[in-house]
Every structure is written in structure tokens, then in C-alpha cells.
Amino acid sequence: MPVTRRLAALALVLISACSSPAATPTAAPSATPGLTAGPTTGPTAVATSTPGTTAAPTEAPTATAGPTGAPTDAPTAAPTEEPSFVTPNAFVAVAPMNHARRGTDLVLLHDGRAFTAGGETTENDILDSAEIYDPNADTWTDVGPLGERRVYPVIVVLNDGRVLVAGGLHPGDIVLDAAEIFDPATGEFSPTGAMTLARARAQAVVLDDGRVLVMGGFTDGGAATDTAEIYDPATGTWAVTGAMHHERDRHRAVKLQDGRVVITGGQNGDGESLDETEMFNTPDGTFEAIGPMNFARDRHAIALLGDGRVLVAGGNENDFVRRSADVFDPSSGATIWIETEPLAHGSFAMAYVTLANGNALICGGHNGEQALRTCEVYDATSDTFGSADSLSNATSGALILRLADGQVLVCGGLDNNDKTLKACDMYTEVFI
Numbered sequence: 181m182p183v184t185r186r187l188a189a190l191a192l193v194l195i196s197a198c199s200s201p202a203a204t205p206t207a208a209p210s211a212t213p214g215l216t217a218g219p220t221t222g223p224t225a226v227a228t229s230t231p232g233t234t235a236a237p238t239e240a241p242t243a244t245a246g247p248t249g250a251p252t253d254a255p256t257a258a259p260t261e262e263p264s265f266v267t268p269n270a271f272v273a274v275a276p277m278n279h280a281r282r283g284t285d286l287v288l289l290h291d292g293r294a295f296t297a298g299g300e301t302t303e304n305d306i307l308d309s310a311e312i313y314d315p316n317a318d319t320w321t322d323v324g325p326l327g328e329r330r331v332y333p334v335i336v337v338l339n340d341g342r343v344l345v346a347g348g349l350h351p352g353d354i355v356l357d358a359a360e361i362f363d364p365a366t367g368e369f370s371p372t373g374a375m376t377l378a379r380a381r382a383q384a385v386v387l388d389d390g391r392v393l394v395m396g397g398f399t400d401g402g403a404a405t406d407t408a409e410i411y412d413p414a415t416g417t418w419a420v421t422g423a424m425h426h427e428r429d430r431h432r433a434v435k436l437q438d439g440r441v442v443i444t445g446g447q448n449g450d451g452e453s454l455d456e457t458e459m460f461n462t463p464d465g466t467f468e469a470i471g472p473m474n475f476a477r478d479r480h481a482i483a484l485l486g487d488g489r490v491l492v493a494g495g496n497e498n499d500f501v502r503r504s505a506d507v508f509d510p511s512s513g514a515t516i517w518i519e520t521e522p523l524a525h526g527s528f529a530m531a532y533v534t535l536a537n538g539n540a541l542i543c544g545g546h547n548g549e550q551a552l553r554t555c556e557v558y559d560a561t562s563d564t565f566g567s568a569d570s571l572s573n574a575t576s577g578a579l580i581l582r583l584a585d586g587q588v589l590v591c592g593g594l595d596n597n598d599k600t601l602k603a604c605d606m607y608t609e610v611f612i
Contacts, residue, residue, distance in 0.1 A: 268608055270569040271555075271590070275318045276602035279309045281592050283331040286581035289364050290341040292316075294581050294589055297324065297345055297362070300331040302600040306351050307331070310362065310369070313604075315583055323367040327360050334384035336392055338413050344372070344392055346411070349380040355400050356380070359411070359418075373417040376409050383433035385441050387462055390414075393421070395443060395460070396428035404429035404449045408460070408467070422466040425458050432482040434490055436510050443467070444492050445477045453478045453497045457508070457517070470515040473506045479528040485560040486538015492517075493542060493558070496528040501548045507563065521564045525554050531578040531593070535609055536586035541568065543590055546576040551596050555607075572605050 277296070284299035289312070297310035310324035330348030333356075337343050346359035357378035360369045375394065382397030392411040399405050404427040409418050424443065431446025431454070441460040448454055453476035458467045473492060480495025480502070493505035503526035506517040527545030535541055535557070543555040553575075555568040571578075571590060578593030578601075591604040 271571055271605040271607050273572050274589070274604050274606045275313075275320060276604055277313075277591055278311050278320045278322055278602070279307060280600040280602045281307060281309075281579070282577045282594050282600050284333065284579065285335045286579040286589065286591065287335050287337050287343060288581055288584065289337065289343070291364065292584040293364075294583065295323075295335075295337075295343055295362070295364070296579060296591075297326055297335065297343075298330045298333050298348060299592070300600070302598065306349065312364075312367075313589065315585070315587070315589070315606075324362070324369050327369050327371060328356060328358050330356055330380075332380040332397075334382050334392075334394055336384050336386050338386065338392070339390040340413065342413075344384075344411060344413070345369070346375055346384070346394065347379045347382055347397065355398070361416075373411075373415075375411075375418050376420050377405065377407055379405060379407075381429055383431060383443065385433055385435045387435075387441075388439040389462070393441060393460060395424060395433060396431055396446065398429045403427075404447060410465075422460075422464075424467045425469050426454055426456050428454065430478040432480060432492070434482050434484045436484065436490070437488045438510070440510070442470075442490050442508065442510070444473060444482060444490075445480055445495065447478045452476075453495075459510075470508075471517055473517045474519045475502055475504050475506075477502050477504075477528075481530050481532035481540070481542045483532055483534045483540035483542075483558070485534065485540060485558075487560055489560070491520075491540050491558055491560075493532075493540075494523050494527050494530060494545065501526040501528055501546075505558070505565075523556055523565055524567065525552060525556070527552055527576075529576040531575075531580035531590055533580050533582050533588055535582065535588070537609065541580075541588060541607065541609075543568075543571055543580065544575045544578050544593060550574065551576040551594065557609075569607070573601055573603050575601055 280301050281299035286294050286296045289295050294313040298307050300306045306329045308326040308329040311320045311322050313320050333348030334346050343362040348356050350356050355378040357375040359372050361372045362369050379397035379399055382394050384394045395408040406424045406427045408421050410421050411418050427449040428446035433443045435441050444457045445454050455472040455476040458469050460467050476497045477495030481493045483491045490508040495502050503522040505520050507520050508517050527547045530545030531543045533541050538560050540558040544552050551574040553570040556565045557568045558565050574596050575593030579591045581589050588607040592601050
């Protein structure tokens with residue numbers, strides 16, 4: 181019923197749009213190609229995914245928070261009223277989260293609601309709170325809390341609908357190996373097997389067989405790691421798999437249509453940005469080196485396009501902020517990245533997601549001087565970027581998720597006053 185109402189609302193929007201004079205498009209801001217100076221950041225915790233396919237939490241360039249703690253209310257049944265925020269090709273402010281947060285992720289539950297947990301607030305206060313967004317009611321409900329306070333955990337939805345939350349950084353700079361399972365049916369967390377290595381800011385992907393691959397991140401002392409391990413939901417245990425070819429922190433990963441996993445960029449153990457990429461092959465549990473990107477980058481955007489290619493864009497390269505973008509075509513048999521049109525606005529720690537039509541939406545981030553409100557859409561057909569509507573707030577390290585009906589929810593992150601945000605926006609893309 182809720183999806184049907186939303187489709188009906190979109191149909192009315194389309195009818196109205198077709199019967200009204202066309203608006204004059206706004207030209208995308210111009211920018212000089214090249215590099216922009218940006219801040220240096222090391223492997224210590226500072227406020228994503230991280231993320232879609234499930235990316236690790238994105239991070240803001242600085243860290244500076246508020247009270248923590250979450251009520252233990254179980255989620256309530258979703259009301260049937262349809263919210264009024266369906267607006268084509270635009271961001272509209274929706275209900276804010278109950279807790280300001282960054283350094284974590286948003287994931288889609290099987291019932292269409294959005295879930296987030298952990299992260300940190302403005303004063304670097306690491307959270308144990310968790311909450312669920314109901315897009316039909318436009319409300320957030322506290323659940324949990326987590327068994328451990330954690331920022332930069334991996335969060336993925338398992339094939340049975342439960343949610344795995346693993347690793348992350350605990351107060352006192354303690355890197356966690358602890359993992360827990362959230363059950364949406366009860367609104368509660370329970371412990372599961374610990375990882376073989378304590379790690380934070382890793383990347384995680386649910387493999388086609390339902391197991392979860394976790395790669396890289398930083399370990400005790402902030403050192404990047406090349407290790408990887410796999411969680412088996414059937415047994416609740418972890419097993420070491422083949423190591424990556426490079427130590428990686430602040431890297432990105434995405435699962436291809438054939439089930440393989442591509443890993444890109446990040447920073448090595450010396451804090452240097454990487455251009456190297458590699459691919460995980462599930463049958464033998466090993467990583468294979470593939471061609472390098474045209475530029476080194478960390479904290480960049482990554483997206484699996486609708487045609488099966490992989491887009492990487494922006495990011496930081498050893499104190500410079502990139503506008504450049506590359507595309508990798510796994511079906512071509514070649515292992516090279518092709519440079520494509522650059523972003524209009526270079527940034528790192530952006531929010532990014534693949535849209536329902538197979539294009540990619542990239543929002544916010546930091547350009548080395550300030551957080552951004554701007555958003556751009558990469559058109560997979562023309563291989564070009566176009567400007568999109570702007571966010572309500574400038575933010576870096578925001579959480580982002582495409583909902584079941586194709587709308588995109590963007591929440592939190594760090595603004596230009598070093599304040600962690602509760603605010604959320606909803607984006608609806610309509611093609612006429």
C-alpha cells in the first residue's frame with residue numbers, strides 16, 4: 181500500500197509537470213580541472229560508506245559532540261499515512277534523526293525501513309544508540325541500544341533480515357573485535373562471534389552465498405591492515421581469508437553483478453593515498469591485483485552503475501582534493517580504468533549511492549576548505565556529470581541510503597561549524 185501511494189503521488193507530479201511550462205535548467209557550476217589543496221588526515225579516528233553495496237561509514241575531516249544514550253523502545257508498527265515530501269528531482273527536509281551522528285552507516289531493512297547505529301557526535305562522544313526510520317510515517321524510533329559504543333563499525337543486512345554490526349572504535353581509542361546482531365523483530369541486539377582481528381573503518385560486502393566479507397581498516401595504534409575475514413551467519417563465526425595486496429584504510433569496495441568484489445584506493449600503513457585496485461574472487465578466497473586508477477585517492481565515492489561498470493570519483497590524494505573520475509568495466513576483460521568526465525566540485529568524504537535508474541548520486545563532502553551542499557548525478561549512458569538539487573545543509577561524512585521506492589535518504593554528517601547533524605533530506609528522481 182505505501183509503495184502504491186508513492187507511485188500514485190509521483191504520477192500526479194508527472195501529470196502536473198507535463199502540463200506546466202518547462203523550467204529553464206540551471207547550469208552546473210564551473211570549476212577549473214585539477215587539484216585543490218586539502219587538509220592532511222592520518223589514520224586516527226576523525227569523523228563513509230560507506231557506501232551502498234554496503235560501504236563503510238564515510239568520515240568528516242575533523243572531529244569535534246553531545247549527550248549519548250538511547251531509549252530501549254522496540255519499533256512500532258508503521259502507520260499507513262503517506263508523508264507529503266515526494267518532490268521530483270529535489271531534496272526536501274524530512275524528520276531528523278533522534279541522535280546527531282556521523283562515522284557510521286544507514287542500511288535498508290527487509291521491511292523497507294532504514295536502520296543506523298553507533299557513530300559519534302560533535303564532542304567525539306561515541307554512541308551506543310540505534311534507531312529506525314519509517315519512510316511511510318516520516319519518523320525515527322530508538323531501538324537497542326548496542327552492546328558496545330562504537331564509531332566506524334561495519335553494518336550490513338544479512339540475507340535473513342538481521343543486521344550485523346562489527347568492529348569499530350570504542351571510547352579510549354580501543355579498536356573492537358566484538359560483533360553483535362540486531363533483530364528487527366525484537367528491536368534488540370545480541371552478541372555474536374568476535375572477529376579474528378580488531379578493526380575499524382573497514383569495508384564489508386555481503387557475498388552471494390550470504391557470508392560477509394570484511395576487508396582492511398585500521399587496527400590497534402591506527403595502523404592500516406591488509407587482512408580480510410569472512411563471517412558465516414549460519415555458525416556465527418569468523419574465518420581468515422586471503423590477504424589484500426595492500427594495507428588499506430579509508431578505501432572503498434563494491435560487489436559486481438557477477439558476485440566478485442572490487443576494492444579501490446585508500447591509505448596504506450604510511451598514510452599515503454593509493455591508486456592500486458584489486459578484486460576478491462569468492463571461490464578461492466583470494467585477491468587479484470587489477471589495473472591502477474588514473475589517480476590515487478582515498479575517502480572517494482564509488483558506485484556500481486546500472487550497466488555493471490564501476491565508477492570512482494573525487495577523494496583525497498596526499499593533501500589534494502580530486503575532481504577526477506574513473507570507470508572500470510569488468511565485462512571487457514581488460515583491467516584498466518578509463519578516465520571520464522570529472523566532478524564539477526572536487527571533494528572527499530562525500531555521500532554516494534546508485535540510483536534506481538543505474539546512475540550515481542554524489543552529495544556533500546569537503547573540498548579542503550569547507551563542507552559542501554552540492555550534489556551531482558553521473559549519467560551512465562552519456563558518461564557525464566550533471567548538477568542536482570542541493571542538500572539543506574553543508575555536510576561531510578553524511579549517511580546515505582536508497583530506499584525501496586527509489587527515494588534517497590541523506591542524514592547527519594559534520595557541518596562547517598564542526599557540529600554533527602541530526603538533519604535528514606529526502607531526494608526523489610523523476611524522469612519525464
